[in-house]
Amino acid sequence: MRYFLDVAYNGTHYHGWQVQQNANTVQAELEGALSKLLRTPIAVVGSGRTDTGVHAEQQLVHLDWDAELDVEQLHFRLNKLLPSDIAVKRIFPVHPKAHARFSALFRSYEYRISRQKNPFLQKLTYVNGRPLDVEAMNKAAEFLLQWEDFECFSKVHTEVKHFRCNIQEARWIEEGDMLVFYIRANRFLRNMVRAIVGTLLEVGQHRMSREEFRQVLESRDRSRAGRSAPAQGLFLTKVTYPDKIYELSDYESDF
Structure with a gap:
């Protein structure tokens, strides 16, 4: 199944959204928390990049999972694990071909x-x-x-x-x-x-x-x-x- 995560963040202390070598990014924090909770390496795809120091009130990302997720429990646990300047506002299932970046209008x-x-x-x-x-x-x-x-x-x-x-x-x-x-x-x-x-x-x-x-x-x-x-x-x-x-x-x- 494919899920969208609605994410907000204060970008002050991050080198932008996208994963980079030797730099802390929002995507890296989110993937790290998801990987820990789901006990397997998780990669997510965002709707687009934001640069160093830029904020987001709504960044949509998607992840794929082989089975149905307990979204309420994952939502709660994810926000407990993420740093205080990153928040997941909701998690919801979407069409299997929906793409966080390419489906955006x-x-x-x-x-x-x-x-x-x-x-x-x-x-x-x-x-x-x-x-x-x-x-x-x-x-x-x-x-x-x-x-x-x-x-x-x-x-x-x-x-x-x-x-x-x-x-x-x-x-x-x-x-x-x-x-x-x-x-x-x-x-x-x-x-x-x-x-x-x-x-x-x-x-x-x-x-x-x-x-x-x-x-x-x-x-x-x-x-x-x-x-x-x-x-x-x-x-x-x-x-x-x-x-x-x-x-x-x-x-x-x-x-």
Whole structure:
């Protein structure tokens, strides 16, 4: 059977999601706990990577098991074993061909900026008290909805076949002392959201015009874009799947 785990984590003390040699990662912690509880080596597949210091309110992962799991007991025991900054919110069975990464339709991120220092949000937001023209930032962000190739916002030397992404939402909202950037797309390139945020902040400080932002997109050149915003403000907030993943019958279906 195939199961999905809905996982949340504070990424401050981890070198990202994906297992790496000589570095502590969220995936390594989760696989280690599962392997101990199920008494056999367990590998899981995540919906996508998050980089060092990036957080997740919803990271979906799948694992396969030969028999039916007692999900309530596993859920309880897993949370007791995992470190305090990683939590499994639920475990549920899915269609045998459902894939945490390839079946995902959309991924949503938020980038959270504190407009003033807040001791309760340390390492969970980027503190930026400089005056920002939010209207100009939103007007520039509209170009993202019209574009397809985002090589200019990708980490260089990354191993991808193409740089095309379909962005459905990209907007800034002021929420009290917080400024939050919401973005949703079918896929994201490595470092893409932080590079977009950093470049839009240039627009907000009137160091880059809306037209110059469009020219950055046209250039496909990472050196033309702004600096990447700090990792601690970025959250993976939601992964959306088709409803058919919850249908458990093993029929032929395209996932």
